[in-house]
Amino acid sequence: MASRLILRIHEKHARLTSSEQKIASVLIENQGLIETHTATELANMAGVSKATTARFFRSLGYADFEEVRLQAREERNRTQPYSQKSAAPDQIILGRSIVDHLDLELRNLTRTFEELRSDRLPEIAGILSAAPRLWFLGFGTEDGAARIGKALFSRLRHDVHCLDGAGQDWASDLAMTGPRDALVLITLEFRPKLLRSLLSYARTSRMRIITLTDHGYQAQAERFSEMVLPCHVASYGMLNTHATVVSMLRLLAIAYAGQNATAVKQRMETLDAIVEELDLLE
Incomplete structure (x- = not known):
């Protein structure tokens, strides 16, 4: 699933410098690096300076690298896999609450538009x-x-x-x-x-x-x-x-x-x- 970070990269890619595009390429190939690597490690993988990495995230609209990491964690926690049909036909629960209905519709909408290129x-x-x-x-x-x-x-x-x-x-x-x-x-x-x-x-x-x-x-x-x-x-x-x-x-x-x-x-x-x-x- 394309994260909000990846969507921002696609939207602003043409305006990134050549050095910033190197970082973008690394993250597009493996967006999970945000949670497992530090900003310095990402810079080394892309072959650019740490200052360029910081400038890259600011150009995408983030205050710093920690804000990007926090967003990635929130997305992972919020979009855990769920099945197309939450219950087998003989386990259908009628009369779901309004809260259940709203939660499912919001998840459907959020996942759909986060993944849209x-x-x-x-x-x-x-x-x-x-x-x-x-x-x-x-x-x-x-x-x-x-x-x-x-x-x-x-x-x-x-x-x-x-x-x-x-x-x-x-x-x-x-x-x-x-x-x-x-x-x-x-x-x-x-x-x-x-x-x-x-x-x-x-x-x-x-x-x-x-x-x-x-x-x-x-x-x-x-x-x-x-x-x-x-x-x-x-x-x-x-x-x-x-x-x-x-x-x-x-x-x-x-x-x-x-x-x-x-x-x-x-x-x-x-x-x-x-x-x-x-x-x-x-």
Whole structure:
């Protein structure tokens, strides 16, 4: 799992000096060194001075090396491994407290976004910006998340659709797709057989596939996706959680808006004017 230290290194890497980049390389290869080695030992491993090491951590926003070490210990204690399903089906405990629910959702959110590479969002936003049409696809409860994605992006750009095979007429939906269209697939367990056929068609049509999925499916999703955004979705054994998925969709929308500020502003002003003209709000 990428720590906050590693995320900061990725974000500021281009602004580091060549000496500081040597330390960065050592830590990226083995972030566990923070807890097992002193600042002097890290400097020796990177072949730089202790003063350069101190300057490196300050440039990342830390007061000193001890603050970095303390953060690493807190992360280790807070993110101990936990299973995708905390209890076997016959041990499901109903009526969990609000505190239990909140704790699990926070762990899912924290782990998901701590592991997210900082360069991934701009790349995906670029794909979504270049797409003639944007499609969202989800099955079962993920269909609801797909519709949230459509609703978010419809505020930001034109030609946003759900690939939902209304009335089981998948052919009509697929006939509207084309090369360079972007397909945002949201898929958690359990996955229908139909998904395989739809993905095969999407790849043949040269659609660009972005998949939001659980960690257990990440390796398989990478076989057919241009980009994969793994989400932690641990539950107490029943009912998938979609908190991380929906939060990821919103983050993608924000990244898209940041790359297309002028067009997004015009789009939202147009929609607001239509709402006002139709007198839809109280």
